[in-house]
Amino acid sequence: MNVHSSPTLWNRLVLWYHQMGSPPYFYAFAGRWRPWFIAATLITAAIGLYGGLLLAPPDYQQGDAYRIIFIHVPCAWMSLFTYAFMAGCGLVGLVWRVKLAEILAMEAAPIGAAFTFVTLVTGSLWGKPMWGAWWTWDARLTSELVLLFLYLGVIGLYHAFEDTRQGARAAAFLALIGVVNLPIVHYSVVWWNTLHQGTTVQLFGPSRITWSMLWPLLTMALSTHLYLGWSLLGRARVALLELEGGKDWARAIALKEASRG
């Protein structure tokens, strides 16, 4: 085997992963990438909203009211994606005790809670003209509400500890319990709904969504992912500085900022 061969893609990935675990490296990396993330977020959001609000045809049943889905659905997807990301980072943090994974998990929680909250608010704004009620005990709505409580529990537990890293590990464990619990909640709520004969309103019905509505939706989904990246990198930078305030690299950054005026 030739040890001097150029590094494979796998080697590069492993190297990158280990470098990312180093706070100063991550701090600089996050600072470099944030402007690109926010620029891409704004551009894709502008395209997606233009396509969704102006180009896409009105729905034959719901008229223009359906257009809230261009905010609502991407946020609903993101509420689940962020939870999965948080739980994945939490698992890495718990098993390998990677400081950065703990920080990313804990800083993702408020963003995910915000996405969940926006999903619930836009959903009830849409529900008022469509269903005639701000809220119904539909399985999806109820599961989303429980998801919000899960996020709030994780955030609350994290802040209840004096020691940040200990709090992050406990909250990461709670997030993992939630991963097991969430499907159980969803299916039990579905079962409960059929038992009680609740509303049987279908959000989209059997008709498939047309391309002119689908592409703005997917663009908005991309935009919300990029927003998560921008927000998360910024939050993680601040959390890193708070945690590592006494370290040399943080001191060097502070001195550099001070000399710049």
Place this chain on the structure above:
Amino acid sequence: MSAPSARTGYVTILRRDLLLAWRRRGEAAFPVLYALIVATLFPFALGPEGALLARIAAGVVLVTVLLAMLLALDGLFRPDVEDGSLEQLLLAPQPLGLLLAAKILAHWLTTALPLLLASPLLAAMLHLPVAVLPVLLVALALATPLMSLLGALVVALTVGTRRSGMLLALMLLPLMVPVVIFAAGAVSAAQQGLPFIAPLAWLGAALVLALVLAPAACAAALRIALDA
């Protein structure tokens, strides 16, 4: 000197916790008193019509009992953390999950069992049909140990923190939702004359699963929260 067997450890912890509870037996009345007060408030809030109360009785009893258990949960580990005996448990050579299972069983016997015994009284106050009472009692008998196991898991995560009753409720709510749905589902099915075995079977299955997994998860949570 070899360490005592896991069985000895289990029995010792169970006997110790039951003895401690017996020495302070007045405290066992508090959750029951709380449930009684809450159940009394419902007729004042909703009006005394028997038909309305009978319809909501099972749900009210169920939620009241679970809330009373939630209030008592804080006492599961708190005294042991304060006098340091929980750290001794963590250091014990016996498997921690098993010792915690003994603690959870003792806690269930001292807080949930009195509530279970008082629940026919609560049900009668709210005019629950007598024919449905056995179903409610079976549902409670399955739901309360489940609640104790899940509650222990959550309360283990908060032992390292300051007092946090509200946080406990927030963390426990997502875990309680399926328990409440199936327990209340069984009773309301029985009340409508429908078959009620399926939700009870689900509760039983969940209980068996939690009996196996929750003590081990509780041990892991405790080690994380105490950083041991």
